[in-house]
Amino acid sequence: MTPTENELNILQAAEKLFTEHGYNATSTTDIAREAKCTQALVHYYYRTKENLFQKVFLNKLKSLVELIKKPLEADCGFEQKIRLIIESYFDLISQNRALPLFIFNELVSHPERREMIKAIIHDAIIHEEVFASFDSSLHEAVRQGKIRDITAENLLIDIVSLNATTFIIAPIYANIKGNDDTAQDDFLTSRKEEIVQLITRGLKA
């Protein structure tokens, strides 16, 4: 029942390689090498490559949703909440920079995997009413004339879009500009503040 060391190593290796290079570009041989075991063992524990991938993908999606829930539940004014959402989401991706493109890719190229997202969204957000409470506090702010008329959906998509793309572009940008790490860090901090500015100002009534 308790997982052996190899079993865990394989899962972690798979997480690393799948998120960095995607499903197609990762072979079970690569995973075995990264996990320092034989390729046969990968199949012994996880049977098929697809099955191993789904475990990884599900883990990533769940942890992503969990981390997004916190700032949504924060107890503070609406404007502060927005800033909190943006910044904590930004920091989250910052710890896991390959995640946005990885998720976009797998959802676009393998439509059957969208079912996973459906289930997770339903379980973690709608059922627990986190989203609903954020939605109603947004409506309240709109009704009071504090912010312009906007749906929670559009607002969240704005935030996700700006944050996710920033991390997709960052390595490309740094590479084109001159390829050092400080260039990329400067870019990221500049973008983080710009996103907060754009959203908070863009919400004004």
Place this chain on the structure above:
Amino acid sequence: MTPTENELNILQAAEKLFTEHGYNATSTTDIAREAKCTQALVHYYYRTKENLFQKVFLNKLKSLVELIKKPLEADCGFEQKIRLIIESYFDLISQNRALPLFIFNELVSHPERREMIKAIIHDAIIHEEVFASFDSSLHEAVRQGKIRDITAENLLIDIVSLNATTFIIAPIYANIKGNDDTAQDDFLTSRKEEIVQLITRGLKA
């Protein structure tokens, strides 16, 4: 010198499949089937898969830059220009919906391809001074207090981020919501207006 029909069919098939499924997920056999010829012919005309891919990628990048240049050069007030840029860029991607993810992917997973972008940006934008003139008209607007302090770089990245992600998310969103095409179209028109609102309001001083 003038390309034969097969040569052209192969290129078009490659364009379609590479942009839709990416480099790794597209085989030369797939391309041959789509072009209605044998797989040997693909290699006869383009020698290697990598070589064929580079031709496709370069074509896409060039046409993208060309189409972006027009609204940048438009002769009108600053606020109208912003709206024009967003809307024409939105319509452009709308005609070629797989393009954003395709380009992000290939630039992230194959860093050597960033050299292409460097050269293109230099040739098409910096050398022809389109970008410089947009940059100076932006500074002018900032100096006059019409808009807040923002760099052209940040503004263009905001626009590209919001537009590109919209089209990446659209099929996923529609699929989760109920999977019909009208849901997706509604989503897109809603997003287009939201992006214009967010950017123009978010620029205010």
Place this chain on the structure above:
DNA sequence: GTCTATAGGCGGATAGAC
């Protein structure tokens, strides 16, 4: 549980006939 060995399939690329 872990290994070696190998089956079986698909990929890119080329040779050679027409």
Place this chain on the structure above:
DNA sequence: GTCTATCCGCCTATAGAC
């Protein structure tokens, strides 16, 4: 220019010894 046939390598997956 276009085809068929084929080489060779890598991939996933499994069989079977220990």
